[in-house]
Every structure is written in structure tokens, then in C-alpha cells.
Amino acid sequence: MVTPSHTAEYPDAQPALPPRSRGVIALLHENCTSCMLCARECPDWCIYIESHKEEVPATEPGGRARQRNMLDRFAIDFSLCMYCGICIEVCPFDALFWSPEFEYAEFDIRDLTHESDRLGGWLGSVPPPPLPDSRVPEAKEVEVARGAAAKALEAYRISQTEPEGLALGAAAGGDAAGGDAANGGDAGSGDGANGDDAADGAEPPGGPAPEQRPEQQG
Numbered sequence: 133m134v135t136p137s138h139t140a141e142y143p144d145a146q147p148a149l150p151p152r153s154r155g156v157i158a159l160l161h162e163n164c165t166s167c168m169l170c171a172r173e174c175p176d177w178c179i180y181i182e183s184h185k186e187e188v189p190a191t192e193p194g195g196r197a198r199q200r201n202m203l204d205r206f207a208i209d210f211s212l213c214m215y216c217g218i219c220i221e222v223c224p225f226d227a228l229f230w231s232p233e234f235e236y237a238e239f240d241i242r243d244l245t246h247e248s249d250r251l252g253g254w255l256g257s258v259p260p261p262p263l264p265d266s267r268v269p270e271a272k273e274v275e276v277a278r279g280a281a282a283k284a285l286e287a288y289r290i291s292q293t294e295p296e297g298l299a300l301g302a303a304a305g306g307d308a309a310g311g312d313a314a315n316g317g318d319a320g321s322g323d324g325a326n327g328d329d330a331a332d333g334a335e336p337p338g339g340p341a342p343e344q345r346p347e348q349q350g
């Protein structure tokens with residue numbers, strides 16, 4: 133008598149549902165490999181999957197062609213579904229998600245069988261995944277993955293700086309091979325003390341050109 137009524141005024145007032153309410157199941161078609169795990173585990177047998185196999189040609193010469201399942205039909209009959217969530221739990225490829233949407237009542241029970249396009253349409257209302265719990269210690273695998281990522285990043289940085297180093301080396305070698313750019317006279321003058329000249333063609337490795345020898349002797 134004295135406690136207020138808890139009657140919900142739906143549909144005039146929308147209920148304040150938790151974001152992870154089990155309203156309807158959404159399908160991410162691209163992730164589904166037609167493995168049939170969800171259909172096999174569903175206690176109500178209300179998931180219908182049809183698929184066919186297609187041959188995917190080898191990606192490299194000498195490789196083997198592969199068989200791949202192509203999804204033709206994925207449907208859930210929500211007139212049978214008991215919202216247990218087993219299908220979502222067992223899916224190894226993250227193709228099924230809970231959406232809090234619940235307003236899909238129908239006059240005809242057959243319309244409660246949602247085909248893949250309708251199941252895909254529920255994806256827009258799927259809440260983002262929860263943030264990691266800071267109180268839970270980080271898994272060992274995460275640390276290993278971080279180490280591998282850091283190594284890969286370091287290798288990438290080195291590969292990016294290498295051409296620059298080579299370029300610097302080439303520039304330094306250029307002085308030796310092509311002669312001092314600022315001191316162009318060295319190249320033409322055949323200064324033996326300057327290693328530039330050999331590569332410059334001014335003085336061959338065997339010594340001065342025959343036509344220069346008489347002058348030097350003279």
C-alpha cells in the first residue's frame with residue numbers, strides 16, 4: 133500500500149536495460165566459416181546453416197588449391213531460441229554477438245526466423261567489448277606478444293635507417309672515388325696522394341698513363 137508501484141509503463145516509457153542484455157543475436161557474416169559448431173551445440177536446434185565448398189586456387193606456384201566453406205544461409209528461429217547464449221560462447225571466430233534490442237515481436241511466428249541479412253542488421257546495436265579489468269594480472273601471452281612486437285618494430289626501424297646509412301657511406305666514398313667536390317683540381321691534377329684520382333680515371337692502378345711518364349721523368 134505504501135510502497136510505490138514498479139509497473140513498467142512500456143511502451144510509453146522504455147525500460148532501462150543493462151547494456152549487455154540478451155535481446156537478440158547479431159551475426160557478423162564475414163567472420164562465419166560455416167563450421168557448424170553453434171548449430172550443433174544449440175540445445176533447441178534453432179540455428180539453420182547451409183553452405184557449399186569452393187576451391188580456392190593456390191597462391192604460389194607449386195602450391196595446392198584449398199577448399200573453403202562458403203556460407204549460403206544462416207538463420208536463427210527466435211520462436212524456439214531460449215537465449216542461453218551457448219552459440220555465442222562456442223563460436224571460435226567471433227561471428228555472433230548479443231544485442232540488447234528486443235523489439236522484434238511479430239504477428240506471424242514464421243517471421244521470427246531471422247535470416248542472415250536481418251541478423252547482420254542487429255550488429256549496429258551491439259555494445260563495444262568491455263575494457264580489460266585492471267585488477268586481473270596480465271596474461272603471459274600478452275607479455276610475449278609485446279616482446280615480439282617490440283623486436284619487429286626495432287627491426288623495422290633498422291631497415292628504415294639502413295638506406296640512409298648506405299647513402300651516407302656512399303657520399304663519403306664518393307669523395308674518395310670521385311674526388312673532393314670542392315677541390316675539383318685534385319681530380320684533374322692527378323695528385324697521387326689523393327686516392328680520389330684512381331677512381332676518377334686520372335691515374336690508372338698501374339701508375340701514370342704512358343703519355344704522362346716522359347713529363348714526370350722530365
Ligand code: SF4
Nearest residue numbers: 174213214216217219
Ligand atoms: S541462444 Fe541458445 S537456444 Fe538460442 S540459438 Fe543460441 S544456442 Fe540456440
Ligand code: SF4
Nearest residue numbers: 164165167168170223
Ligand atoms: S560457430 Fe561461429 S563460425 Fe561456426 S558456423 Fe556458428 S557462427 Fe559460424
